[in-house]
Amino acid sequence: MSRQFLRRATLSVHCRFNPIGDHRNSKGGECSKxxxxxxxxxxRDLDIRHIVIKDVKVSHPNFKVSLEQLIMITFPQDSTIAHESSVRFRIRGPLSKIRVLDHHFVLIKGYMTAKSAERITFRLRVPVEPSPEETQALINRDLQDYDPIDGLAGI
Structure with a gap:
């Protein structure tokens, strides 16, 4: 099923946490729920009109995604890139580290519709990537913590 999807389209999933605000977990660290x-x-195939997502599950046990309705992703005419869409998640339980979704994936079930009225079902397992904004924030934080004198000590 997923091979037909991958021949016709590519999909990536990025994770974005909500701003933390004043919430703190029991250990005093920052935590977004x-x-x-x-x-x-x-x-890849201009014959595809829509992609419909029916179910989304995260492999991490503390992440809960509940779809209240189907997600329909449309493509502008003659464009290969779809409008970005998203689904919300809630975190139940403590998280031990910032990059908690490293080595985890999202299971996505749905179907594609083609101009020929064909309906192609799919089931994909996609790795979770941090959002570009969060990746840049981690880089900036690492650069602030970097001491050039200590960096030269190993030379």
Missing amino acids: SGSLLFHITR
Whole structure:
């Protein structure tokens, strides 16, 4: 099923946590209890009109995604890139580290519709990537903590 999807489109999933605000967990560290999974889809075949997502599950046991309705992702005419769409998640239980979704994936079930009225079902397992904004924030924080004198000590 997923091979037909991958021949016709590509999909990546980015994770974005909601701003933390004044919330703190019991250990005194920062913790966000919700966020969004962002879907970036590019079609390889211009025959594909829509991609419909029916179910989303995160492999991490503390992440809960509940779809209240189907997600329909449309492509502008003659464009290969779809409008970005997202689904919210909630975190139940403590999280031990910032990059908690490293080595985890999202299971996505749905179907594609083609101009020929064909309906192609799919089931994909996609790795979760941090959002570009969060990746840049981690880089900036690492650069602030970097001491050039200590960096030269190993030379």
